[in-house]
Amino acid sequence: MLKHRLITGPLLSIVLIGIIALDANLDGYTCSCGTLPNGLLIALLAAIAAPFAAIELCSIATSAGARCSTPVLILTMEAWIAAIYLMPEGVSATTVMATMATIIVCSMVLSVVSLAKGKQLQGVFTGAAITVATSSYVAMGMGLFLLVRKEHSAWWIFGIIAIIKMCDTGAFFVGSTLGRHKLIPWISPSKTWEGLLGGLLTAGITAVLLAAASDKWLPLEQHISMQTAFGIGILFGFLGQVGDLVMSVFKRDSGLKDTSNVLPGLGGVLDVLDSLLLVGPAAYWILT
Numbered sequence: 001m002l003k004h005r006l007i008t009g010p011l012l013s014i015v016l017i018g019i020i021a022l023d024a025n026l027d028g029y030t031c032s033c034g035t036l037p038n039g040l041l042i043a044l045l046a047a048i049a050a051p052f053a054a055i056e057l058c059s060i061a062t063s064a065g066a067r068c069s070t071p072v073l074i075l076t077m078e079a080w081i082a083a084i085y086l087m088p089e090g091v092s093a094t095t096v097m098a099t100m101a102t103i104i105v106c107s108m109v110l111s112v113v114s115l116a117k118g119k120q121l122q123g124v125f126t127g128a129a130i131t132v133a134t135s136s137y138v139a140m141g142m143g144l145f146l147l148v149r150k151e152h153s154a155w156w157i158f159g160i161i162a163i164i165k166m167c168d169t170g171a172f173f174v175g176s177t178l179g180r181h182k183l184i185p186w187i188s189p190s191k192t193w194e195g196l197l198g199g200l201l202t203a204g205i206t207a208v209l210l211a212a213a214s215d216k217w218l219p220l221e222q223h224i225s226m227q228t229a230f231g232i233g234i235l236f237g238f239l240g241q242v243g244d245l246v247m248s249v250f251k252r253d254s255g256l257k258d259t260s261n262v263l264p265g266l267g268g269v270l271d272v273l274d275s276l277l278l279v280g281p282a283a284y285w286i287l288t
Contacts, residue, residue: 004265012263012272016158019045024154039149042157043085046142050077052269056259057134063254067127069114076107076135084143089150107132138270141243141277144284151288153218159210160236160283164275167203167237168244174198188248191241200237207233232286239282240275247274 023041030036054073061068083099111128149157175195183191211229214221224232247270251259258267266272 006265008263008265012266016161020154020158023149027154037085037150039085039146039154039157042149042154043081043146046081046139046146047078049142049269049273050074050081050139052260052262053077053138053273054135056268056270057130057138060250060254060256060259061127061130061134063256064250066130067115067123069111069127069131072107072110072114073131073135075110076103076131077139079103079107080136080139081143081146084140085146104132104136107135138273138277141280142273144280145276148280148283148287153221155218156214156221156287159207159214160279161276162210163203163206163233163236164240164279166206167199167233167240168275169199170202171195171199171241174202184245187245187252191245196241199241200234203237203240204230204233207236235282235286236279239278243278244275246278247271 019041023039026036026040027038028035051074054077055070058068058070058073080103083103087096087099108128108131111131112124115124115127145157145160148160171191172195175190175192175198178198179192179194181193182189183193183196207229208226211224211226215223247259251257259270260268262268263272
């Protein structure tokens with residue numbers, strides 16, 4: 001398990017760094033079709049991850065005894081990502097609310113039609129609600145990173161993810177070596193208070209180092225003091241751990257250990273994304 005994690009983790013990091021570097025270099029790039037919007041590659045990455053996440057969400061629902069429409073869930077997640085990324089700047093709040101309402105209403109109706117087409121009505125309401133709620137939770141959590149990207153360098157997105165994942169790493173190693181007191185054993189038996197504290201400290205230090213790096217290599221970005229960076233790191237790390245626990249609750253309810261085995265040593269796509277989803281809103285409100 002650890003061996004696979006030590007292989008898969010660095011490989012994913014290399015791929016992410018490559019995408020971030022390319023995305024940063026595309027800022028302001030103009031072609032025959034016009035100027036490309038910031039964050040194009042990151043948006044495409046989110047769109048590619050969405051179907052895998054949707055399949056895993058439906059697997060969780062099915063294992064928990066609920067029905068779920070995978071095609072509608074995928075469509076809804078892609079609609080959220082597209083709406084968030086393609087929404088023009090300066091659009092009115094009324095248009096934003098109307099867009100969100102349209103996606104939710106269409107997702108609900110399509111879910112009902114999809115689940116009821118076999119003339120089996122039992123579980124349609126629950127299945128439709130699950131489809132709408134989970135697709136919104138995951139896709140909008142990812143989508144808020146796209147809003148941050150519109151106003152900041154792609155490297156800031158990498159920095160946010162680095163803070164969260166370094167918290168995970170610190171919590172894992174500190175918890176494995178020094179962990180004695182269980183955090184919430186009925187949800188995540190392996191998590192400890194010592195691991196949480198170690199992870200938060202690691203996240204805070206990572207944020208401080210990234211803030212210093214931003215001042216040096218990204219002079220056009222806003223300055224963040226070392227004290228503020230440490231506090232942001234603690235907050236992002238904590239929210240990342242809460243997001244991980246939320247997904248753990250879903251998995252325990254369904255009797256699953258991992259959302260899938262598509263990423264050896266790490267589990268599924270949701271096992272990687274879960275710690276990002278609650279950080280998205282906080283990153284948007286703090287950094288934009």
